[in-house]
Amino acid sequence: MKITKFLLENPSLRILDAASKIELKMNLDLSAHSLNISQSLMLVALFSEEGRDIRSKELSAVFGLTKGAISQGISHLESLGLIKRKADLKDRQGTSLQMTDKGRNVSLKLVAYFEKSQQKVERTLSSGKVSRFLSTIEAVTTPQGHA
Template identity: 30%
Template sequence: MEDYQAITLMFREIKNSLSSSLTQVLPAFEISPIMMYALEFLRKHTDAKAVDIANEFGLTRGAITQLLDKLEEQGLVARKPHPTSRRSLQIDVTDKGHQLSASILETYNEKIELLLANYSKEELALLRELLDKLPLHSHRV
């Protein structure tokens, strides 16, 4: 039981460190964390509607409208009529949105790699093997 508590504490510290790293990276790209999260959600869920974003992040309809307005003003997404739902809009990530997201993730990944710099190849392989056992819902690269 003590091991579980120590491990959960470490996971929380890792999460906080990763969140901090992302927060440090984003200002240079003139984008807020919620804008980045929404952009990544839309990249992964190409048929998503505004209500899907609201449900994913626990935001109100008004907050989603403001968020999408900001993303659209920066040319990162485009809204158009949804092909199967007359009452909804389809939200597409633009080429600029894809490029921005890729640049942010590249910079963010470089910061994360610094956390792993002191590990040997064997240790990294073991870490990956252990992390692969976690029941995560994201797609592996």
């Protein structure tokens, strides 16, 4: 089809296609833990902040997800026995999130998975090329007048 050349020559569409393929592969890999990318990153975030009371609104701010999406993710993590909610005695409406032992074990596997994924990119591209690529993506996606 005539569109094929356009799709292959348009850098934005090529990047979008690559991102979709990466997302698909990661979600497939993470399904071994019954998780998707967002849920995995939420769990790793809680793991990295263990010992500190984390609330869903913090996760929402960090990941740019709606409260509803975060709530669904938390409910899923809780249903798998990876985290538990703890009532905040100071704030009756608030609950904080805590890791379970199972959650810690899965988190360690997820951290290793994400590190391996990063290393694969770094073996393919030098750190300078990765840095320039990310800077280019940032420049292209930042609205004009906001840089």
